[in-house]
Amino acid sequence: MTVLDVRAWTVVCRFDRLLPERGVAALVGGEQVAIFRTHDGALFALANRDPFSDAYVLSRGIVGSRGAVPTVASPMHKQVFSLVTGECLDEPGVAVPVYEVRVRDGDVEVAVP
Amino acid sequence: MTTQRQLVVVGNGMVGQRLVEAVRQRDPERRWRITVLGEEPRPAYDRVALTSYLTGTTEAELGLVPDGCYDGDSELVLGEAVTRIDRDARVVETSAGRVVPYDALVLATGSRPFVPPVPGADLDGCFVYRTIDDLDAIRDRAGHVASGVVIGGGLLGLEAANALLSLGLSASVVEFAPRLMPAQVDQGGGEVLRRKVEELGLAARLDTATERIAAVDGGLRMSFADGSSLDTGLVVFSAGIRPRDELARAAGLAVGERGGIVVDEACRTSDPSIWAIGECALAGGRVYGLVAPGYEMAEVVADRLLGGDAAFLEADMSTKLKLLGVDVASFGDAHAATADALEVVYADPVGGVYKKLVVTDDASRLLGGVLVGDASAYAALRTMVGQPLTDTPEKLLLAGPSTSDLGDDAQVCSCQNVSAGAIRSAIHDEGCADVASIKACTRAGTVCGSCVPLLKTLLTQSGVEANPALCEHFDVGRAELFDIVRVTGLRTFSEIIARHGRGRGCDICKPAIASILASLGSGHILDGEQAALQDTNDAFLANIQRNGTYSVVPRVPGGELTPEGLIAIGEVARDFGLYSKITGGQRIDLLGARVEQLPAIWKRLVDAGFESGHAYGKALRTVKSCVGSTWCRYGVQDSTSLAIMLELRYRGLRAPHKIKAGVSGCARECAEARSKDVGVIASENGWNLYVGGNGGFRPRHAELFASDLSDAELVRLVDRFLMFYVRTADRLQRTAAWIEALTEEHGDGLAYLHRVLVEDELGVCADLEAAMDRHAGSYTDEWAAVLDDEEKLSRFVSFVNAPEAPDPSIRFVTERGQIRPADGAPVVAGPTLEVVRR
Missing domain, CATH: 3.50.50.60 (FAD/NAD(P)-binding domain)
Known part of the structure; x- marks a missing residue:
């Protein structure tokens, strides 16, 4: 049986354009997406909006780790979010959307539902 | 409901104020209504620290009355002396003609200085x-x-x-x-x-x-x-002092032959409704001129007023103080008055140390002692008075006692009468993990501070190590990390965390290491891996605002600005539609810039001769100045030129926290230099240097560090001060908090800095100066460097896939002719947010 991949992938930039342990923001289908490259080359994508300040700034946060979880800290008031699940690790119950992201032929692609 | 009884306290000194707080603490149901009548025009202040008033501590800082201490159930009347007690009517009368009824009256009138009857003692002067x-x-x-x-x-x-x-x-x-x-x-x-x-x-x-x-x-x-x-x-x-017992005397209360209101062990006078505490009281035949026994009396009376049976028996007269840098302490039976007491003496006249222990005739128990020149063992020795000796007297004299076997009953803080047991309970039951929280919880260490080293020891013994760890990624604090980076020569975060930490860092350790690397001169702060360490402000060389835009502040050294410069800044603000506001540091803040606008704004400013003002950095911000002797008819030195020189020397210096400075051209202090980390005030003979001031949440005045300095002497001393701060302070610790921490560690923080930075006790001054010379010599403008670097410039976009597009979420409205952020939808942060999983 064949499963159709119906997700719409959008090319955002070249992988080399991403600095290790920093984020960039992209406009994908009207959504602001924050894309992060960690030190090992893995990619993560979250909504760019910081739910605490209502400002679109998460892509400008500091990337790091808490325990084994890769994280980003909001540059506004420093709440830490998991790059894997989007959950806020400082404020249980708060989370931001996460998006799929991949590299194809050196291009970074994001899928926004 | 029972009716409220009336407590009247005469005197709002340290002891009178302590009584009010002690009653309030024990009387949550407010059974007592309290009226305090004070003769002085100001509320209670710390007389123990009075001398510091002359070296810059303000009246407010000496104040002992907490906010909200006096409310609906208590009242503080100042500037009104009580003139008479009418014991039959149970009222007191004041100099303003006020008549105040009492159910209980507490006399806390203190003492007056004794002036011997020497002819001429009343002369002017x-x-x-x-x-x-x-x-x-x-x-x-x-x-x-x-x-x-x-x-x-x-x-x-x-x-x-x-x-x-x-x-x-x-x-x-x-x-x-x-x-x-x-x-x-x-x-x-x-x-x-x-x-x-x-x-x-x-x-x-x-x-x-x-x-x-x-x-x-x-x-x-x-x-x-x-x-x-x-x-x-x-x-x-x-x-010496004489008790102020005249009110009691006139009211017919019993007083001692040589003065003092006679009280029993409950601190009650010969009238059961009247009590006396502090220096006006004659307890057990003696008048106590120290604050600690006064506090104890206040606690006893508070307890009695609420039905307790506390008693004041005999007070600990132990004293420790530091005068002109000399430690002096005496405790217990210092004069060996006990029958057959033995004295064990260690004297080093050359080194200026004298120590004596007084022990029982069989050398089994400690009775008292005297320490001059080195009183480090005071806190521990004092708690051992009356206890069996833990070692031979000679060893105790030379090495000091070990505190591990300090009994729970041992009194650690004699000023506030706090036992080792109470401290241990604060640590274990209340979760106090540092000296500051122990002070807040038990009040120990809040008066003379001599027991603070002992508090630290108790913390350590309780397994609560003073934890210097920066965060989960590093076990060491900032100062140690600074040394590691400086000595090992490691210059990338990956190497540093691999060798000295764990994980991939966080928003605490990354900016801290970024700051250390910058202080050590490691090129542009956005070079290579450093770019990923910076907080958003440093990453974008601008200050993030609530809507995600940034503000831009060009440097205006000393606040001196040409008309052309002023016009250039105005044109930039106009052309980019920025909100402009004058800052407290004598420069101009341009707000509302989007990320992609920043380089174009800098280009315009740099072309007009401006550079980054580092408003975004934990770095030197501004050196504020007045116009000084150049223009001002009162000025005695050229404060503007000095401020410009200092600002240009220290610009770009990355530090544990922001650094502000100010230079005033005369003692009128128009530049508000004493509210700065580094404050310089002109004197007739040169410059006076003040350090450790700040505004903010807890305002502090800078304290005098050195006087009558030449320009060159001043710069050398500021070099040393700032570089030592950069190397040894904790992260986000302003200079005031740093000096406070030095006080906890070394006694008097300012005196310690004097020893290190003026007397060069650690032999580091030449190195500190050389490091500052290197900093000043290698300074470059961070904005101009980005403008010259295509790769760095490419990071200044709102969207990586639409470099020209502005962020559609940023909206402004107009207010008073300028932009301001539009208030967006209400901020939603709560369990209603959806979690989307991959």
Whole structure:
């Protein structure tokens, strides 16, 4: 049986354009997406909006780790979010959307539902 | 409901105030309504720290009355003396004609300084040393004279002499007894003390009785019993105290032969409705002139007023103080008055150390002791009084005791009467994990501070290590990390965390390491891996605002701006539609810039001759100045030129926190330099340097560090101060908090800095100066460097896939002719947010 991949992938930039342990923001289908490259080359994508300040700034946060979880800290008031699940690790119950992201032929692609 | 009873307290000194707080603490149901009548025009203040008022501590900082202490159920009336007690009617009358009824009356009237009946003691230029008003008067006089004499070489007399020295006078002490501090130390200790204080510039005349004071041309002449005389500008009497018992006396209460209101062990006077506490009380046949017994009496009365049976028996008269940098302590039976007591003495006259322990005749128990020159063992030894000796007296003298076997009953803080058990309970049950929280919880260490080292020891013993760890990724604190990076030469975060930490860092350790690397001069802060370490402000060389836009502040050294410069800034603001506002640091803030606008804004500013003002960095911000002697008719030095020179020397210096500085051209201090980390105020002879001030959440005035410096001397000292701060302070610790931390560690933080930075005790001064020279020599403008670097420039976009597009979420409205962020939808942050999983 064949499963159709119906997700719409959008090319955002070249992988080399991403600095290790920093984020960039992209406009994908009207959504602001924050894309992060960690030190090992893995990619993560979250909504760019910081739910605490209502400002679109998460892509400008500091990337790091808490325990084994890769994280980003909001540059506004420093709440830490998991790059894997989007959950806020400082404020249980708060989370931001996460998006799929991949590299194809050196291009970074994001899928926004 | 029972009716409220009326408690009237006469006197709002340290002890009277303590009573109010002690009653409030024990009386949550508000059974007592409290009225406090104080004669002084100001609420209770810390008389123990009075001398610091002359070196910059403000009246507000000395204040002891917490906010909200007086509310609907209590009242503080100031500037009104009680003139009469009517015991039959149970009312007191005040100088303002107020009549206040009482159910219980507490006299906390304190004492007055004793002025011996020496002819001339009432001349102009003769003072006592007790209140803020006294100090104001002494300071006024000190401005016109060159020398001062203190009559009385006791604890307070030496304190007063110290104050005269700090006012720039040459000072002498005249003491009737054959030694200084006769009540506390013995002859041997007194001798070491005299030698030490004389080395520090204080002349001591012992065995000397003053017979007469006369006014002579421009000053006073003191004549002594041995026929000699001494000319001086002012005289301070510090010859003991006399209890203020006149109200009690007039009301027919029992008073002692030599003064003092007689009280029993409940601190009750001969009238059961009236109590007396503090220096006005005669308890067990003696008047206590220290604050600790007064506090204990206040606690006893508070307890009794609420039905308890606490008793004041005999107070600990232990004392420790630091005078002119000399530690002096005495505790227990310091004079070996106990029958058959043995004295074990260690004396090093050359090193200026004298230690004596008094022990029982079989050397099994400690009775008391005297420590001069080195009182580090004081806190621990004092708690052992009456206890079996844990070691031989000689070993205890030389090495000091171990505190591990400190019993729970042992009193750690004698000022607040807090036991080791109470401290341990605060650590274990209340979760106190540092000295500050122990102070807040138990009040231990909040008066004289001599037990603070012991508090630290107790914390360590309780397994609560003072944890220096920066965060989960590093086990060391910032200062240690700085040394590691400096010594190992590691210059990338990956290497540093791989060798000295774990994980991939966080928003705490990354900016800290970024700052350390920047302080050590590692190229542009956005070079290579450093870019990923910076907080958003440093990453974008601008300050993030609430809507995700940034503000831009060009440097305006010393606040001096040409008309062309002013116009250029105005044109940039107009052309980019920015909101402009004058900052407190004498520059102009341009707000509302989007990320992609920043380089174009900088380009315009750089072309007009401006550079980054580092408003975004934990770095030197501004050096504020007044116009100084160039323009001002009062100015005595050219403060603007100095401010520009300092700002250009230290610009770009990355530090644990922001650094602000100011230069004032005269003592009127229009540049508000004393609210800065580094404050410079002109004197007739040069510059006075103040350090450790800040505004903000907890305002602090900078304290005088050095006087009458030349330009070159000043720069060298500021070099040393700032570089030592950069190397050793904790992250996000301003200089004031850093100096406070140094005080916790080394006694007096400012004195420690003086030893390190002026006397070069650690031998680091040359290195600190060289490091600052390197910094100043390698400075480059961070904005201009980005403008010259295509790769860095490419990061300044709102969207990586639409570099020209502005962020559609950023919206402005107009207010008073300028933009401001539009208020968006209400901020949603809560469990209603959806979690989307991959």
